[in-house]
Amino acid sequence: MLPGKVPPEKLKELVFNHLGDKGERVMIRSGLGVDATAIEFGDTVLVASTDPITGAERNIGFYAVHVNANDVATFGAMPKWFLVTILLPEDADEALLKEIMEEIHSNCRKLRVAVVGGHTEVTPGLKKPIVVGTMLGEAKRERLVLSNGAKPGDAIILTKGAGIEGTAIIASERQCELEEVFGQEFVKKAKAFLKNISVVKDALIASEIGAHAMHDPTEGGIANGLHEMAEAADLGFKVYYERIPIAEETRKICEFYNLNPLALISSGALMIAAEKGKAEEIIKALKFNGINASIIGEFLEDSNKRLIIQNEEEKTLEQPPTDELWKVV
Known part of the structure; x- marks a missing residue:
């Protein structure tokens, strides 16, 4: 396969038919063109999205925060909580980890988002760092916008x-x-x-x-x-x-x-x-x-x-x- 996203036909064949249990209160499941999920909690909806940053080395913490916040916001939800996994190459030093975390910290503060968890490790075989973010947000049920909501003539x-x-x-x-x-x-x-x-x-x-x-x-x-x-x-x-x-x-x-x-x-x-x-x-x-x-x-x-x-x-x-x-x- 080519670098980047897995082709749509392969996602249908290999991914979207292996999604575990249907899940309670799940309002929208994974599918083509769907960048987040929405889970019902009464009048409030939890929106969650995850994305890796693989195509850049500079500003990688910045990208991780905003790319994931964007996906949550497209559902009409306010980003609020962030989890991050940081994978570092074996030749990385402490300065690189500090730089990434300072970027994540400052950009989460700008969006009023809390960093609530994650994982950090040095990973054999990597040529450059990879940061995988997961953003959680919430919206009132009546304000939720779904990815599949477009209509003919829109x-x-x-x-x-x-x-x-x-x-x-x-x-x-x-x-x-x-x-x-x-x-x-x-x-x-x-x-x-x-x-x-x-x-x-x-x-x-x-x-x-x-x-x-x-x-x-x-x-x-x-x-x-x-x-x-x-x-x-x-x-x-x-x-x-x-x-x-x-x-x-x-x-x-x-x-x-x-x-x-x-x-x-x-x-x-x-x-x-x-x-x-x-x-x-x-x-x-x-x-x-x-x-x-x-x-x-x-x-x-x-x-x-x-x-x-x-x-x-x-x-x-x-x-x-x-x-x-x-x-x-």
Whole structure:
């Protein structure tokens, strides 16, 4: 198999039919396009998500907190409790562990999240550290937003733009090379994309107004996120390439390394499904809070139609087999 997420057909074959007991009070189980679970506790719902950080070495603690917080927030839940497993290579020193934990501590404090447990070890065979986070949050039952809630005709809203996380990672990991080509100021701006990686505010605003579903496009970028969101709801989609914001730094880095910006890891963006009457209200509220957002397309009833229109040409948007990031880092 290729690096990155296991392909959807293999998940169906090898993973989703081995999920143990059905479980009491489980409101949504694991499936394609489902990044968290929701467990009912009376009027309150516990939302939980887990994700590893494997494609970056720098800022790994930062990524672990925010990527997992994002998944919880897409269910309309406030992230509150964090567990973390830190696996270190044999040549790691204490300074690396201190750096990772300081990043986790400071970013959890910013989100008002408590670190409540985890595990730390030196693991033979690793070439670089791996951090696996688990975020827990809670929401009122009536405020819960499910991953599979998109409906035919819903507008697809995208906040910020494509390749946010990928741009920051590549700028950090390939800093010297990129500075020679584009200059220090360009690379500094690209690395600063890291500051935009959280979608907690985006998601809580949209859920309050009335989103049907939300999804943060991580591995595989915007293209994979659209497929995952459509798969969860058994829908198709039609999007317009020219409506998808791609920052200049992202575009130039992708051109330099011959990468597809729509298939580059995009934590920091949020895809929102909402009825068209609510979509403009959501966009207005997001922009009022300093978050750019735009309608990039709509969901279709026919699940076989996964379309993108570029330069007035309509074609199928293929699901990426792997993230473009793996070609570079």
